[in-house]
Amino acid sequence: MSGTEKGGQFDGAGRIAQICTHLGEAKGAFSDSIIPPLFETVNFYFHRLEEAVAFFAQENKERFYYTRMANPTTQILEKKLAALEKAPSCKCFASGMGAIGAAILGTVKAKDHIVAVRTVYKNTYRILNEITQRYGISVTFVGGHRVEDFEKALRPNTTLFFLESPSSSRYSLQDLAAVADLAKSRGVVTMIDNTIATPYNQNPRDFGIDIVIHSGSKYLNGHGDVLLGAVCADEEILKQIAEREHYLRGNILGPFEAWLALRGLRTFALRMEYHNRVGLEIAAFLENHPKVARVYYPMLASHPQHALAARQMRGAGSLLALELKDGPAKVNSFVNRLRHFRIAASWGGFESLVWYPLTGVHSPAPEWLREHELSPSQVRLFIGLEDVEEIKEDLEQALNG
Ligand SMILES: Cc1ncc(COP(=O)(O)O)c(C=O)c1O
Known part of the structure; x- marks a missing residue:
C-alpha cells in the first residue's frame, strides 16, 4: 500500500x-496508467492445473478466477x-x-x-x-x-x-x-x-x-x-x-x-460539500416563504430531531420535503411550473429533480399518511449542482404561480 x-x-x-x-x-500496477483499467472479462485463467487446485483449496485468495x-x-x-x-x-x-x-x-x-x-x-x-x-x-x-x-x-x-x-x-x-x-x-x-x-x-x-x-x-x-x-x-x-x-x-x-x-x-467530497451548503440554503429559503407551510430537512433548527441530527450527522445533503400552504390543490401547478426541476423519482445526481411521493397511491387513509409521514400537500425536492440563485428564482415563480 x-x-x-x-x-x-x-x-x-x-x-x-x-x-x-x-x-x-x-x-503503477497497470502500465503506470493514472486511471485503473476496466477489467471487462468473465474469466481469469490459470497457468497450471496445480494453481487452480490451490485456488479452490483457498491457499491463494488473492487471485481472480471468475x-x-x-x-x-x-x-x-x-x-x-x-x-x-x-x-x-x-x-x-x-x-x-x-x-x-x-x-x-x-x-x-x-x-x-x-x-x-x-x-x-x-x-x-x-x-x-x-x-x-x-x-x-x-x-x-x-x-x-x-x-x-x-x-x-x-x-x-x-x-x-x-x-x-x-x-x-x-x-x-x-x-x-x-x-x-x-x-x-x-x-x-x-x-x-x-x-x-x-x-x-x-x-x-x-x-x-x-x-x-x-x-x-x-x-x-x-x-x-x-x-x-x-x-x-x-x-x-x-x-x-x-x-x-x-x-x-x-x-x-x-x-x-x-x-x-x-x-x-472521484468528485464525491466536492459534490457533497456543495449539496450540504446549497441544501441548507434552499431549505432556509423555503422555510421563510409565505407559500410554504413546512420544510423537512434535518439541519434546520425547526426539524423535530435537529439536536440528534447535529450529534450524529455532519450535514444533510440537498434532499428535502416541503408542504404547500395552499394545500394539495396547488401541487400540480407548483410541480408543473418548475423549469429547472425534472419530474423524476430518483435523486443524488447532478440535476435538480422534483417528485410527488403520493404518485400512484390511491385515496390513502389519514392514519396511513400519519404513520408513513406523508401528506397530500407534500412535495420532494432534490437540489442538483446548478446555480443556487437560479434555483431560488425558479422556486419563487413556481410557488407564486
Ligand atoms: C433510501 C433508498 N434506499 C435504496 C434505494 C434503492 O436503490 P436502487 O434504485 O439503487 O435499487 C433507494 C432508491 O430510490 C432509496 O431512495
Missing part, C-alpha cells in the same frame, strides 16, 4: 477525498466504499435494492423476527412486508423516533433491527448509538440504509451499527447513470451475506458499472 492509500490517516472531508481519489488504485465472484475493477470500488464507511470489507451489488434484499435475507433465517422502521424507502418496505414473509420471517414496523419503539417491539426471536436514518418521507432519524446499544444487549444485529446521509455526512459504524447499506445510484456515483448497491460490514458477516446472496444468485455489479462509479466517486 502506498502512502496515499492509507485512508485512515485523514480526518473528515480530507480523508474522504483521499479515499475517493487514491485508495485501492494500485498505481467475475461473478470477484473482479479487479469492482474490488477497487469495494475497497473505497469499505474505507468510506470505516468497515473492514464491502461487497457491491447490482443495485441498492439488490444490496438491501441480499443483506436482509443473508442475515435472518426462517422463524426470525425483524424490527424495521416504517418510513424506509417504499421498495425496502415491500421486501420486508412481502418477500421476507414468504420465507417465514416476521416483521414489526415501528416509527423509530425513540429507542423505546424498538425495545417495545422486541420478541424472543428478534434477530435484526433495520434502520434508515434519515429515512424517506420526512427525513426522520433514529438514535443510532442508543439503538445499537439496545441491540447489542439483546444479541440483535443492526443494519442501516445510509443512502440519504452518505458516508460524507454520517458513519453509522461510529455509533455501533453492524451493517451499512447503500444505494450508490444516488450521491455516491452522483451522475444518474449507474445502478449500484453496496453492503459494508465485518468480514465474517459479509462473507455470510455474499456466499448466500451475492455470487450464488448472481446479484453482482458489472465491471463497467464499477468503473463508472469509480469515476463518479
Whole structure:
C-alpha cells in the first residue's frame, strides 16, 4: 500500500477525498496508467492445473478466477466504499435494492423476527412486508423516533433491527448509538440504509451499527447513470451475506458499472460539500416563504430531531420535503411550473429533480399518511449542482404561480 492509500490517516472531508481519489488504485500496477483499467472479462485463467487446485483449496485468495465472484475493477470500488464507511470489507451489488434484499435475507433465517422502521424507502418496505414473509420471517414496523419503539417491539426471536436514518418521507432519524446499544444487549444485529446521509455526512459504524447499506445510484456515483448497491460490514458477516446472496444468485455489479462509479466517486467530497451548503440554503429559503407551510430537512433548527441530527450527522445533503400552504390543490401547478426541476423519482445526481411521493397511491387513509409521514400537500425536492440563485428564482415563480 502506498502512502496515499492509507485512508485512515485523514480526518473528515480530507480523508474522504483521499479515499475517493487514491485508495485501492494500485498505481503503477497497470502500465503506470493514472486511471485503473476496466477489467471487462468473465474469466481469469490459470497457468497450471496445480494453481487452480490451490485456488479452490483457498491457499491463494488473492487471485481472480471468475467475475461473478470477484473482479479487479469492482474490488477497487469495494475497497473505497469499505474505507468510506470505516468497515473492514464491502461487497457491491447490482443495485441498492439488490444490496438491501441480499443483506436482509443473508442475515435472518426462517422463524426470525425483524424490527424495521416504517418510513424506509417504499421498495425496502415491500421486501420486508412481502418477500421476507414468504420465507417465514416476521416483521414489526415501528416509527423509530425513540429507542423505546424498538425495545417495545422486541420478541424472543428478534434477530435484526433495520434502520434508515434519515429515512424517506420526512427525513426522520433514529438514535443510532442508543439503538445499537439496545441491540447489542439483546444479541440483535443492526443494519442501516445510509443512502440519504452518505458516508460524507454520517458513519453509522461510529455509533455501533453492524451493517451499512447503500444505494450508490444516488450521491455516491452522483451522475444518474449507474445502478449500484453496496453492503459494508465485518468480514465474517459479509462473507455470510455474499456466499448466500451475492455470487450464488448472481446479484453482482458489472465491471463497467464499477468503473463508472469509480469515476463518479472521484468528485464525491466536492459534490457533497456543495449539496450540504446549497441544501441548507434552499431549505432556509423555503422555510421563510409565505407559500410554504413546512420544510423537512434535518439541519434546520425547526426539524423535530435537529439536536440528534447535529450529534450524529455532519450535514444533510440537498434532499428535502416541503408542504404547500395552499394545500394539495396547488401541487400540480407548483410541480408543473418548475423549469429547472425534472419530474423524476430518483435523486443524488447532478440535476435538480422534483417528485410527488403520493404518485400512484390511491385515496390513502389519514392514519396511513400519519404513520408513513406523508401528506397530500407534500412535495420532494432534490437540489442538483446548478446555480443556487437560479434555483431560488425558479422556486419563487413556481410557488407564486
Ligand atoms: C433510501 C433508498 N434506499 C435504496 C434505494 C434503492 O436503490 P436502487 O434504485 O439503487 O435499487 C433507494 C432508491 O430510490 C432509496 O431512495
